[in-house]
Amino acid sequence: MSALHSKTDTRLGLAITLAVAAFLVGPVVLSILAGLTKNYFVGVSSGLTLRWVAQVWDMYDGTVWRSLIVAVTTLAVCLLAGVPAAWVLTLYRGRLARAFEELLTLPVAVPGLATALALIISWGTVRGLRTSTLFIVIGHVLFTLPFMVRSARASMTGAGLAVLDEAAATLGASHLQRFMTIVVPNARPGILTGGLTVLTLSIGEFNLTWLLHTPLTQTLPVGLADSYASMRLEVASAYTLVFLLMLLPLLVGLQWLAGLDARRTGAGKSA
């Protein structure tokens, strides 16, 4: 196939690809090195240390735990609200259903600042809500729900689920029974992908969270912004390193699921 493309084409493509990879990965490597170096202004020759990571943990461990709690709660709400909605959107393909789906994705398209302002104006005066972590969870749910719905729906369409569901209904199973025993198990790959996406997005969410947070409800990205503005380069880098380490298992999981999915559909095609 590559014979169809000239040598210059291939060489240019490879060169640009490598340059882009260097641009994307270079700063990450710099950041990791800076977080582990005794004195970044002197360079790596000053020696490696975990001192900055320990300092970050002392100062910001609260933000790490809060981010995890927010992410897990967001995931729970997205599962409870998003998966059933995905099934309804799979069954109904009318104009109204499509409009609903379009509407649901608006919080992703519209800048997070606008969503956060709207939330503060209309719900900020509710006693206790403004100062609670729940306020951040609400913002995160709005932002991540479309990803869960889209991902779950991808696993539900085309699997003949509607027919299975009809059959079970004829046999007298209730809606909830059918949903839990037919729809959810069959949509598991999509739900899993959606779940990991929700966790990843929630842990990194800043645009909404910066306006929604209070001094007592700081999440990890909020703490990151704080450390970038006020801490030494080494501390900010070490904190970034902690964040990357949290993100890594989720990304590996997503990559693995994508590979699994490709193999499954590939096998399906050849069979």
Place this chain on the structure above:
Amino acid sequence: MRRRGWLIFAAPAAALFLAFWLLPMAELALRGASPVHGHSAYMAVVSTPRYWRSLLNTVALSLAAMLVTLLICLPVGRFLAWHRAFPGRRVLVGLLMFPMSFPGVVVGFLIILLAGRQGVINQFVQWLTGDSLVFAYNMGGLFLGYLYFSLPRTIGVIEAAAMQLDASLIEAACTLGASAWRRFADIELPALRPALIGAGAMSFATNMGAFGTVFTLGTNIDVLPMTIYNEFTNYADIPVAAALSIVLGLATWAVLFVAHSVAGSNERGAGA
């Protein structure tokens, strides 16, 4: 008819969306129309050159970053699509996609490491010429940041579209003696158009609303998200912040909508 019983299953999502997004957004739009000094905030926004400049800056910068992103991603996506197996491919693709999930604040910090006062670019230029080159804390840095978070997303979309390309068309053109450039311009580019438009619109919309990167790089970069934030926190001018948010939201949504319909009609045209 039996299906009707399922509708209730969409109720939680619909209720959440209605209560926490649609109604608050309506209230935000109304707040922008509430009178300040005898005019609505929308009038104030429309009649103040400062806000216009901010909007134009945002649009120009987002557009420029989008175009450069597409220009860079086109050869990368094609290269990856046409070479599906070579040693190290998985690692390379992993490296290219890894930064996709970085939030804007982190991207801002990485740009500072790259082009800030202690950044590698500055150190290299100083070593080379003795002068200093620092551009992280202005439009240049923001442009680089936009590129940073647009590239991974766009590469994936273009690669996927290039994989779908019918190789026999290019083979046929080859046999008919079309030059490499003609094959690219007449066959590949039209086939990739919907993907380019879609990815471009996504990149533009993300750039328009990106706040974390600007926030990290500096408060004196004059783009709309920063202006909204300043109105809200420094001047507590909520009606103006609301009006500007609505303008930003509408502009972003309009671009996505137009791109969606253009790309959609193109797909239908190709099918017919």
